[in-house]
Amino acid sequence: MTERILVATALARVEGEGALHVRVRDGVVEDVRLRIYEPPRFFEAFLRGRAHTEVPDITARICGICPVAYQTSSMAAIEAACGVEVPAEVRALRRLLYCGEWIESHALHVFFLHAPDFLGYASAFEMARDHPAVVEGALRLKKAGNTLMRLTGGREIHPVNVRVGGVYRAPAPAELAAAAAELEGAREFAREAIAFTAGLPFPDVEEDFHFVALREPDRYAIESGRLVSSGGLDIGPDEYEDHFAEEHVEHSTALHSRLRGGERYLVGPLARWALNRDRLPAPVLAAADAAGLEPVCTNPFRSIVVRAVEMHYALEEALRLIGAYEPPDPPAAAVPPRAGTGCGWSEAPRGLLWHRYAIDGDGTILDARIVPPTSQNQARIEQSVRAVVERHLALSDDELQHRCEQAVRSYDPCISCATHFLRLEIDRG
Amino acid sequence: MRSLAVWKFASCDGCQLSLLDCEDELLPLAGALDIAYFLEAGRADVRDEYDLSIVEGSITTAEDAERIREIRAHSRRLVTIGACANAGGVQALRNNASVEEFVGLVYANPGYISTLETSTPASAHVAVDFELQGCPPDKGQLLELISAYLNDRAPMLHAHSVCVECKRAGNVCVTVAHGTPCLGPVTHAGCGALCPSYDRGCFGCFGPMEAPNPGSLGAWMTTHGLAERDVVRLYRTFYAFADD
Numbered sequence: 001m002t003e004r005i006l007v008a009t010a011l012a013r014v015e016g017e018g019a020l021h022v023r024v025r026d027g028v029v030e031d032v033r034l035r036i037y038e039p040p041r042f043f044e045a046f047l048r049g050r051a052h053t054e055v056p057d058i059t060a061r062i063c064g065i066c067p068v069a070y071q072t073s074s075m076a077a078i079e080a081a082c083g084v085e086v087p088a089e090v091r092a093l094r095r096l097l098y099c100g101e102w103i104e105s106h107a108l109h110v111f112f113l114h115a116p117d118f119l120g121y122a123s124a125f126e127m128a129r130d131h132p133a134v135v136e137g138a139l140r141l142k143k144a145g146n147t148l149m150r151l152t153g154g155r156e157i158h159p160v161n162v163r164v165g166g167v168y169r170a171p172a173p174a175e176l177a178a179a180a181a182e183l184e185g186a187r188e189f190a191r192e193a194i195a196f197t198a199g200l201p202f203p204d205v206e207e208d209f210h211f212v213a214l215r216e217p218d219r220y221a222i223e224s225g226r227l228v229s230s231g232g233l234d235i236g237p238d239e240y241e242d243h244f245a246e247e248h249v250e251h252s253t254a255l256h257s258r259l260r261g262g263e264r265y266l267v268g269p270l271a272r273w274a275l276n277r278d279r280l281p282a283p284v285l286a287a288a289d290a291a292g293l294e295p296v297c298t299n300p301f302r303s304i305v306v307r308a309v310e311m312h313y314a315l316e317e318a319l320r321l322i323g324a325y326e327p328p329d330p331p332a333a334a335v336p337p338r339a340g341t342g343c344g345w346s347e348a349p350r351g352l353l354w355h356r357y358a359i360d361g362d363g364t365i366l367d368a369r370i371v372p373p374t375s376q377n378q379a380r381i382e383q384s385v386r387a388v389v390e391r392h393l394a395l396s397d398d399e400l401q402h403r404c405e406q407a408v409r410s411y412d413p414c415i416s417c418a419t420h421f422l423r424l425e426i427d428r429g
Numbered sequence: 430m431r432s433l434a435v436w437k438f439a440s441c442d443g444c445q446l447s448l449l450d451c452e453d454e455l456l457p458l459a460g461a462l463d464i465a466y467f468l469e470a471g472r473a474d475v476r477d478e479y480d481l482s483i484v485e486g487s488i489t490t491a492e493d494a495e496r497i498r499e500i501r502a503h504s505r506r507l508v509t510i511g512a513c514a515n516a517g518g519v520q521a522l523r524n525n526a527s528v529e530e531f532v533g534l535v536y537a538n539p540g541y542i543s544t545l546e547t548s549t550p551a552s553a554h555v556a557v558d559f560e561l562q563g564c565p566p567d568k569g570q571l572l573e574l575i576s577a578y579l580n581d582r583a584p585m586l587h588a589h590s591v592c593v594e595c596k597r598a599g600n601v602c603v604t605v606a607h608g609t610p611c612l613g614p615v616t617h618a619g620c621g622a623l624c625p626s627y628d629r630g631c632f633g634c635f636g637p638m639e640a641p642n643p644g645s646l647g648a649w650m651t652t653h654g655l656a657e658r659d660v661v662r663l664y665r666t667f668y669a670f671a672d673d
Contacts, residue, residue, distance in 0.1 A: 039439040039489045040544055045531035046522035051662060057632060058666065061519045064443020064565060108449065116471060123471030125459040135456070143452035154627045155620075156450055157443040157565040158634070161627045168629040248536050255536070331628075 020404055022389055029393075032386040034378055034408065047368040052078050052337055052359050053164050059355070059370070060158045065108065067158050068101040068149070069348030070370075072223050077355040078164050080237070081342025084335045089328035090166040092321055095223045097152040097159065098346070099318040100179075102222065103145025103190075104156065105349035106311045109412045110197060111138035114304050117406045118200040134196065137189035141311065144182040148318055151179045166332030173325055180322045183315055190312045191287055197308040198291035202301045203403075205391075207384060209298060210263055211271035212376075214347050220279045220313060221272070223346050228275055229265070237343035240354050246371060257376040264379040267351025268412065269306040270297055284313045300384055300410045307412075337363030348373050350412050374413045381411050431480035431579065434466035436500055438486025438493050439520055439548060443565040444511035445469050445485050451568050458572075461579060481506045481578055487513040487520060487548045494545070494554055501555035508574065509551045512564035516636055516671035519564075521548040524670055548670075559584065562617045564634040564667045570619050587618050588639035591631050594622035603630055610650050612663060615641035636668035 023031040043062055050058065059074045060067035072094055079086060086094075111134065112124040121127040128135035146156040152171055153159025161167050212233070214225030227235050233243060246255040259265055274296045277285070288309045297306060339361040345354040351373035358367040388407045392400055435445050449455065449470065462481075465474045482504035488494050501507055512518045523531050524547045532539040551557055561574055570586055577584035587593075591613035595602065603609040603625050611630030613622070617638045624631045637643070647660045655663075 039493065040532070040535065040542060041439055041489075041520040041548075042523055042528075042531040042535055043519075045534040046519070046526070048534075051659065054662060054666070058519060061441050061443075061564065061667070064441040064446045067441075067443070104450075108446075112449065112470065121471075123464075123467075125456075125464060125470070125472075128456055128459070139452040139455065142450075146450055146452070154623055157446060160624050160629065163629075167627075168624075169627045 020385065020408060022385070022404065024389065024393065027393060029386050029389045032382045032389065034382050034385070034413075044368045044370055047357075047365050050365050052082070052335075052357070052363040052365060055357070055365065055368075056162055056164065057158075057160075062370070062372070064157050065105050066101055066348045066350065068098050068153065068162075069346055069353050071159065071162050072098060072346040073344050073348075073353045073355040073370075074357070075162070075164050076224065076344025076346065077237070077342045077357050078344070078359070079335055079342070080344055081340045081357055081359050082335050082338045083340075084165065084333055086166055086333050087328055089170075089326050090331075090333065091223065092325070093152060093167060093170065093328060094162075096176075096318055096321040096325070097149060097162070098223050099314040099321065100145045100148030100152065102314040102349050103311055103318070104142055104149060105145075106307045106314070107138055107142035107145060109349070110193070110304055110307050110311070111135065111142075113412070114307075114409055115197070115200065117409060118202070118304075137186070137193070140182075141186040141189055141193070141315075144179070144186040144315070147182045148179040151175050163332055165335040166328055166330075168331060170327035170329065170331040172327065176322045176325055180319060183319055183322075187315060187319075190308075190315045194287050194291045194293075194305065194308045194312055197305045198293065200304065202299060204299075205301060205387070206298045207300060207387065209270065209274075209380070210259065210265040211274045212265045212267050212352060213271040213275045214345065214352060215276055216279065218279075220276050220310075220317075221347055222314075225347070227345070227352070230271075230274065231259075231263075237345050237354065240343060240345070240371075241356075244371070244376075246375065255371075255375045256379045257371060258379055264383055265376065266380045267373050267376050268303070269310055269351075270300065270303050271351065272347060273297060273306045273309065280309075280313055281316070284309065284316065287312060300407065303410055303412075337361060341367075350374060350377075352376060377411055377413065381408060381413065384411070430461070430463040432463040432465040432476070432478075433575075434479040434482045434500075434504070435469070436466070436482060436484045436486075437468065438484065438497065438514065438551075439489040440486030440511065440513045440518065442469065442485075444514070445483075447510075447565050447568050447571050448483075451572060454572055458575070462575070477503060479504050481508065481575075484509045484514050484551050485511055487517045487550060488554055489520065489545050489548045490543060491545060497551050497554050506558045506578065507551075507555065508559045508561065508578075509557050510561040510563075510566050510571065512562070512634065512636060512667045513548075514551050515560045515562060516550050516668045517548040519667050519669075521670040522665065523548060550670075561586070562635045563619050567619050567621070589618050590614055590638045590641070591616045591618055591620065591622050591625075591635070594618050594620070595625050598622045598626060600625045603628065608653060610653075610655050610659070610663060612646070614646050615643050632663065632666065634667045636671045 019035040021033040055074045056071040059070040149156045154161035211230040214221035215228045216225045341358045343356045354371045356369040604611045609630040612633040613631040617635040
C-alpha cells in the first residue's frame with residue numbers, strides 16, 4: 001500500500017482556526033475530520049456567578065462577527081427565565097439591529113470569504129483589481145449594515161446599547177434616518193448581488209439535508225420563532241434538548257450536535273430558505289426566482305445565492321422597520337430576577353443559536369449552556385467534505401485540497417464561536 | 430512596500446474584523462501595504478520576515494506560547510490589539526479559577542482538551558512595540574496606528590480617562606446626574622465615551638487608563654449603594670487581569 005500524505009496550512013477565509021484531516025486508503029475515504037484547534041475559552045464556565053444583567057455583554061465576546069446573535073439569544077433565554085415578555089417596540093428594534101448584523105456578516109462572507117473561491121482569486125483584494133465595481137458595492141453594503149448596527153446598538157462589534165429587557169437608550173427617529181440613507185444607497189447593489197452570485201460557476205452537486213430553522217407565522221424568522229425541520233419537528237426552545245444532543249469528539253474543541261437519533265442536520269441559509277421561503281415578500285421571491293434559485297436548494301456551494309437573497313431581504317426589512325419605527329418608551333422593560341431556568345434562540349447569520357441559563361433568586365447565573373451554529377453543522381460539513389473527496393479522488397492533492405476548502409467555506413463556519421477552525425491534511429494510502 | 434501580517438490567538442475575531450470594517454479605507458490600505466498574512470482575508474504567505482505584525486487574542490495553549498515567540502522572531506514591529514492580546518481578555522476569568530473545573534463544566538471528555546492554566550497577554554511572552562486597547566479597538570484608532578507606522582511617526586493616541594472624552598462629547602455625567610455606576614474615571618480613552626452617550630455607565634472595555642485609582646472609585650460606588658459583589662463583577666470582566 002503506497003502512502004501519500006498531504007499537509008496544508010491553516011484554512012484561509014474562515015473565521016477562526018482549524019484543519020481538515022482526510023484519510024484515504026486504497027481509493028476508499030476512511031475518515032474525514034474537521035479539526036477545530038481554536039483554543040477553548042470556557043464561556044459557559046465563567047458565566048457562572050455573573051449577574052443576569054451582565055450576560056449579553058459577555059456572550060457578545062464569543063463572536064466578533066455575530067455578537068448580536070449571542071446577545072439576542074441570551075437575552076431571550078434570561079427574559080424567559082424571569083417570566084418577562086418584552087414589548088413589541090423592543091422586539092422590532094432588536095430585529096432591526098439583527099438585520100444590520102445579517103447584512104454585515106453575509107456581505108463579509110459572500111464577497112470577502114466565498115466569491116473569490118469561484119472566480120479564482122485568493123482574496124477580495126485581488127478580486128478588486130478585476131472586479132472593482134463588485135468589491136466597492138460589497139464594501140458599501142457592508143458599511144450600511146455596520147452603520148445600522150452602530151446607530152441602533154452603539155457599536156458595530158460588541159454593541160453596547162442592548163440590555164436584558166430592551167435597550168439603554170432608544171435611538172431617535174432622526175438617528176435612524178442616517179442609517180436609512182446608507183441602506184438606500186446600497187439597495188440596488190443588494191438586489192443585483194443575487195444575479196451576480198447566481199452567475200458564479202458552481203459544481204453540480206446535490207446532497208440530502210435534514211434542514212433545521214426557526215419559523216414565524218408572519219415573517220422570515222430572525223430574532224425569534226419556533227424550531228421546525230424538514231423531518232417534521234415543530235418545537236419551542238424549552239424542548240430543544242429533548243431532540244438534539246451534543247457530543248465531544250477527540251479531534252475538536254467544538255462540540256458536535258446531532259439529532260437524538262444520531263442523524264446529522266443542517267442549520268443556516270440553506271435550511272432557512274428551504275423551510276421559510278413562503279415567508280419572504282413577493283419582490284424578494286421574484287428576485288430569487290429570476291436568478292433561478294430553486295425552492296429547495298440542496299447544493300451547498302449555492303448557499304452563496306441564498307445569502308445574497310437574505311441580504312436583499314434584510315436590507316428591505318430594515319428599511320421597512322425604520323419606516324415603522326416607534327421608539328420604545330421606556331427603552332427597556334424591567335426584568336427582576338426570579339429563580340428558574342430559561343431557554344432562548346435566534347437565527348444567527350450562520351444558523352440556529354440556542355442558549356439556556358439557570359439563575360438564582362438574586363439573578364446570579366448558576367449554569368449556562370450555549371449551542372452555536374457551527375457545532376450543529378460540523379458533523380454535516382464532514383459528511384459533505386467526504387462526498388467531495390469521493391467524487392474527486394482522481395484530482396491531484398493540490399486540486400483536491402482546494403475543493404475541500406471550498407466545500408468547508410460554503411458552510412461559512414465560524415470556528416471562534418464553535419470553540420468552544422482549518423488546516424488540511426490528506427493522507428492517501 | 431512594507432509587509433503586514435495579522436495573527437490570531439484565543440479571541441472572537443472581532444479585532445481583525447475591525448480592520449475589515451474600515452470599508453472606506455480598506456482598498457487604499459491594501460494599496461499602501463503588502464498584506465502578506467491575514468487568514469481571515471485569504472492571505473497566507475509564509476515569509477521569513479514581516480515588517481508589521483498585528484496580533485489579536487490571548488495565549489492559552491503551550492503551542493500558542495511557542496507560536497507568539499516565532500512570530501516575534503520574524504516581525505520587525507509587533508503590535509497587539511484588543512483586550513485579549515493586551516490583558517488576556519474575558520477568557521482570563523479562568524485565571525483565578527480552576528481550569529480543570531472549567532474544562533469539566535464545558536467538555537464531556539476533559540482528556541481531549543489541552544490548555545494552559547491561565548490566559549495571558551502577548552507581553553507576558555514577548556516584547557511588544559505598541560498596545561492598542563479596546564474590546565474591540567476603535568477603527569479610527571486602528572487606522573491612526575497603521576498610518577503612524579507608515580509615516581514613521583508616533584501614533585496620536587491618548588491614555589487619559591473616558592471622563593475626558595465624555596466632557597468633550599458634552600455628555601451629562603451619568604454618575605453625578607443619575608448615580609449610575611461608571612468605570613469612566615479609571616478607563617482608558619478611545620471609544621469616544623460610547624456608553625455614557627447611550628445613558629449607561631462605562632463597563633471598562635478599553636482597560637485601565639494611565640495611573641488609575643480603582644480603589645477610590647470602588648469605595649465611592651460602595652458608599653453610593655452598589656453591593657461589593659457588583660463592584661467586583663464590574664472590575665472583573667474584559668480587563669480583569671490587566672496591569673494597572
